[in-house]
Amino acid sequence: MKHVLESVENQFETFQILNEDGKIVNKADMPELSDEELKELMRRMVYTRVLDQRSIALNRQGRLGFYAPTAGQEASQLGSHFALEKEDFLLPGYRDVPQLIWQGLPLHQAFLWSRGHFAGGQFPEDVRALFPQIIIGAQYVQAAGVALGIKKRGKQAVAVTWTGDGGTSQGDFYEGMNFAGAYKAPAIFIAQNNGFAISVPREKQTSAKTLAQKAIAAGIEGIQVDGMDVLAVYAATKHARERAINGEGPTLIETLTYRYGPHTMSGDDPTRYRSDELNSEWEKKDPLIRFRKFLEGKKLWSEEEETKVIEEAKNDIKEAIKKADQAPKQKVTDLIGFMYEELPVNLQAQMEEYQAKESK
Structure with missing residues (x-):
């Protein structure tokens, strides 16, 4: 039995396209993205990093409510979302607000959701998504149901959901994957392994060598991806989507990533459970630095372009928070x-x- 377990675990090697220096190490799986698409992907990552920085500041000023920092997870979140189509349905966790914004949710509504205002949950009709799930892992069961509905309606679309590594320790995680697998529902389950479920290290949550291998018990495909490599995340999600709409069933994608900030701004102190050495190790893998080096090597990105995006994000955020402030009192x-x-x-x-x- 030990031999069988080891043979299974050894099959889950980390999928990567760009190394830490922004060099292509896997030409065979390089996605077919145009220069403009590559630049748009970088633009979204830079914009989202600024949004995270400003959201933290607004939270500290008392102008936002609940907020879960996202810096470090941009490649995992935006690389996966970039592989989707507008008709796909999103079921995010509470850290996955960036995907909702790039799905079309107005920024001021994202701020209102953070404040607990009812208008923050009244999504525009063309935004195919549920508002962020607070209950850990519950979105996996919901995604299975939405995916089955998509299949029964004969739509060429998928249901996509995200959770952290802590979510994979919940019963809903297994139930959702098992249900979707049994019905070959077009679902994509993404487990963003940032190393800690609040303060509990991943290795104390499970004896499994990888989270991706948990797909085997549900009889679905699983893959472990370098979650700091936006191209690898994109390619893995694109493959999962093609499988799903072709009737081949769901996929579990584990992204190895890291959150640079606290679990949430509600009192968590990451210095109590994460070392400076660990932080430094992951800062060297920063998804923005890695992708920036890649684009600069292709003469597709410059400091001037990045500055322009940063200023755009700051202006958008300023206007959005002003609009949120004008919402009627509940x-x-x-x-x-x-x-x-x-x-x-x-x-x-x-x-x-x-x-x-x-x-x-």
């Missing part, structure tokens, strides 16, 4: 009214009570 009657099309008797009584209070 009332209890708003929350009661949104719960049901027809209020049950007990809520009718509460509605009348609060309408009377709010009219004073």
Whole structure:
């Protein structure tokens, strides 16, 4: 049995296209992206890094509510999203707001969602996504259901979901993959392995050598990817999408990545469980630095272009937070009214009570 386990684990080698110096080490799997697409991918990564920096500052100023930093995970988040189509359906976790924004969610609504404002969850009709899931791993079960619905409707689309390494320790993780595998539903399950489920190291969550190998128990395809390599993440997701729409079933993608900030801005102190040496090791793998070197080597990127993106992001964020500030203050009657099309008797009584209070 030990021999069987080792033979399985040894099959999951880390898939990579660009090394830390931005050099191609895997020409065979280099995705076919135009120069403009490569530049757009970099633009989104730079924009998202600025968004993260400003969101942290806004949170500290008390102008945002819940916020989970994303710096370090741009390649994992945006490389996977860039491989999708507009008709695909997103089921993000709470750290996956960037994917929603690039799916079309207005930035001011992302800020309102952070504040817990109901308008933050009222997505435009053309944004095919659910708002971020707070319950760890629950989006995996939801993704399986959405994917089955897509299949039954005969649509050429996929349901895509993300969770962290901590999410793979939840029962929903296995249940979602097993259900999707049994029905060959067009789902892509992405496990962003950033090393820590809040403060618990990955190696203390599971005896599995990789998270990708957990796909085997569900009878689906699995792959481990260098999550700091945006081209590798893109290529793996593109392959998974093609499999899914061709009726070959779901895929589990483990991305090896790192979050440079705390788990969330709600009091987590990463210095208590992460060493300076570990931080330095992963900073050398920064997805933006790696991809920037690659693009500069192709004469596709410059300091001037990056500065332009940074300024664009800052201006967009300034306008979005201003618009979020102008949103009407929430009332209890708003929350009661949104719960049901027809209020049950007990809520009718509460509605009348609060309408009377709010009219004073």
